[in-house]
Amino acid sequence: xxxxxxxxxxxxxxxxxxxxxxxxxxxxxxxxxxxxxxxxxxxxxxxxxxxxxxxxxxxxxxxxxxxxxxxxxxxxxxxxxxxxxxxxxxxxxxxxxxxxxxxxxxxxxxxxxxxxxxxxxxxxxxxxxxxxxxxxxxxxxxxxxxxxxxxxxxxxxxxxxxxxxxxxxxxxxxxxxxxxxxxxxxxxxxxxxxxxxxxxxxxxxxxxxxxxxxxxxxxxxxxxxxxxxxxxxxxxxx
Amino acid sequence: xxxxxxxxxxxxxxxxxxxxxxxxxxxxxxxxxxxxxxxxxxxxxxxxxxxxxxxxxxxxxxxxxxxxxxxxxxxxxxxxxxxxxxxxxxxxxxxxxxxxxxxxxxxxxxxxxxxxxxxxxxxxxxxxxxxxxxxxxxxxxxxxxxxxxxxxxxxxxxxxxxxxxx
Numbered sequence: 537x538x539x540x541x542x543x544x545x546x547x548x549x550x551x552x553x554x555x556x557x558x559x560x561x562x563x564x565x566x567x568x569x570x571x572x573x574x575x576x577x578x579x580x581x582x583x584x585x586x587x588x589x590x591x592x593x594x595x596x597x598x599x600x601x602x603x604x605x606x607x608x609x610x611x612x613x614x615x616x617x618x619x620x621x622x623x624x625x626x627x628x629x630x631x632x633x634x635x636x637x638x639x640x641x642x643x644x645x646x647x648x649x650x651x652x653x654x655x656x657x658x659x660x661x662x663x664x665x666x667x668x669x670x671x672x673x674x675x676x677x678x679x680x681x682x683x684x685x686x687x688x689x690x691x692x693x694x695x696x697x698x699x700x701x702x703x704x705x706x707x708x709x710x711x712x713x714x715x716x717x718x719x720x721x722x723x724x725x726x727x728x729x730x731x732x733x734x735x736x737x738x739x740x741x742x743x744x745x746x747x748x749x750x751x752x753x754x755x756x757x758x759x760x761x762x763x764x765x766x767x768x769x770x771x772x773x774x
Numbered sequence: 775x776x777x778x779x780x781x782x783x784x785x786x787x788x789x790x791x792x793x794x795x796x797x798x799x800x801x802x803x804x805x806x807x808x809x810x811x812x813x814x815x816x817x818x819x820x821x822x823x824x825x826x827x828x829x830x831x832x833x834x835x836x837x838x839x840x841x842x843x844x845x846x847x848x849x850x851x852x853x854x855x856x857x858x859x860x861x862x863x864x865x866x867x868x869x870x871x872x873x874x875x876x877x878x879x880x881x882x883x884x885x886x887x888x889x890x891x892x893x894x895x896x897x898x899x900x901x902x903x904x905x906x907x908x909x910x911x912x913x914x915x916x917x918x919x920x921x922x923x924x925x926x927x928x929x930x931x932x933x934x935x936x937x938x939x940x
Contacts, residue, residue, distance in 0.1 A: 542925040550899065552906050581932040585900050587874075588881035592794060594787045605786075605811045607779055 540564060540571065549578045600748045608745020656685070656703060657720045666711055666718035674699055674711045674718045675773065678765055689751065689759040690768070697773050698754055700747065708747050712754075713773040722750045778818050778827075782811075785828040792832055795902045796839050796894065798886055806842070810835040832912040836894070843890055884934050892927030895920055 540548075540561060547553045548561050565571050602608050656670040666674055673685040679699075681687065688700035688708075698712040709723035724744040760768065793807040814821075814831045821830050888896060891913075898909040910920040 542929050543921045546925045546928050547906075547921060550906075577932050577936065578928060581928060581935055582900060584877070584881045584935060585885055585896070585931065588878040588885065589901050592791075595790045597783065597786050602783065605808065606815050607783060607811070 539568075545571075545574060545578060549575060549582065599745045603745030603748035604752050606749065608749055656707070657709070657723060664720040664723070666720060670701065670711065670720075671718055673701060674713075676769065678762060678769075679760075690765050691751065691755045691757070691759045693754040693756055697760075697768055698751070700751060708744055710747060710750055710754075722747055777823075778821070781827050782814065782831070785831065786811075788828055789831055789835065792835060792898075792902055795897045796835065806835060806839055809838050813838065829908060829911050833914055836912055836914070840890075880940060881935065884931055884939060888927050888930060892923050892930070895923040896927040896931070899924055 544553070544557070544561065548558065553561060565575065597605075599608065656667050657664045658667045659665075665671075670685060673683070673687065677683065677685070677687045679687050679690055684704050686702045688702060690697060690699040692698075693712065696713045698710055699718075700708065700710055702708045707723060709720050711718040711720055713719075724747045789810065790803075790807050793803045793810065797803045797806055810831060813834050817834070821827060885896065886893065894913060895909060898904045898912060899906065902909075904912065906917055906920055906924075909924075910917040913920060915923075
């Protein structure tokens with residue numbers, strides 16, 4: 537009888553031999569102590585390799601993680617009539633990416649959002665800008681915190697600073713510093729958030745994935761740390 | 775949400791685990807994972823509904839990785855090798871724990887030093903627990919080629935471990 541090949545020995549160790557081949561292999565082992573030793577050495581290698589790589593906890597994906605991967609889906613308010621394409625990222629003529637455009641299907645149109653969001657955004661020179669209450673929050677509040685308007689993350693873009701915000705009724709948006717004010721290139725209604733209490737907590741999932749995709753499209757580097765936010769605030773977001 | 779997206783989201787944890795198996799350090803893992811999902815979305819029209827989305831996406835990941843490896847190979851003389859991330863310290867560990875850490879580190883180094891095709895076969899089967907058929911499908915090679923690479927890698931590892939190679 538020929539000695540089993542390395543492939544056969546490994547397949548035996550991995551329990552990958554079909555039934556009859558396995559039986560034949562075991563019959564061979566009964567007559568060949570060196571084969572038994574070899575199998576034992578390979579089993580030891582398997583155990584050592586598995587022990588050398590610790591089991592890592594399986595990663596879970598929340599709505600923000602999904603959005604960052606381009607797998608978000610949320611109702612996004614189409615503010616196309618008010619958008620200013622000069623604000624678009626360098627090299628990209630469109631503010632709304634394909635994924636975002638897809639997410640617009642079934643979304644709320646600007647005409648319908650005007651009423652509920654009118655107190656935080658106002659049209660000005662063909663774009664939406666932050667109204668007084670939102671402007672104050674964007675100017676002064678740290679990330680997180682409590683209040684009728686929360687700030688989510690703050691980050692740098694090629695053109696300056698942007699911050700995400702969320703209002704207690706679930707309207708979420710992106711504010712980007714331009715001149716002395718904040719332009720609002722994206723607003724969306726957060727699907728899950730229905731809280732009306734003034735001290736609702738900010739959770740990552742409150743921001744619609746499509747909005748996070750907008751963040752992802754603009755962000756340069758990592759989000760600002762609280763110390764960087766504070767420095768930027770004191771410097772007037774310039 | 776489309777059926778494709780739903781199915782893809784369902785296999786994300788598995789794909790992320792696969793990325794961790796394929797690459798050599800944490801940063802590369804997220805990078806590889808993100809590039810894979812991006813390409814999967816770009817090519818979703820090429821996926822045959824009813825076939826296994828996880829294996830299809832895994833093949834895409836493998837191809838991105840091999841491109842990366844080839845590119846790094848061209849630049850390897852200019853690039854410093856990435857040091858092992860995990861620092862050894864005696865941070866209150868008992869002697870046998872330190873010994874275990876040293877041994878784990880040695881086995882990882884030996885595994886990672888295998889030729890790329892053997893390294894992938896060994897890691898997919900032993901760490902990702904893919905069957906031979908699944909691993910062959912991911913690597914886009916016949917099953918016989920997979921078993922041959924796997925055997926060469928495992929025989930080499932077993933020999934190096936026995937020799938006490940650092």
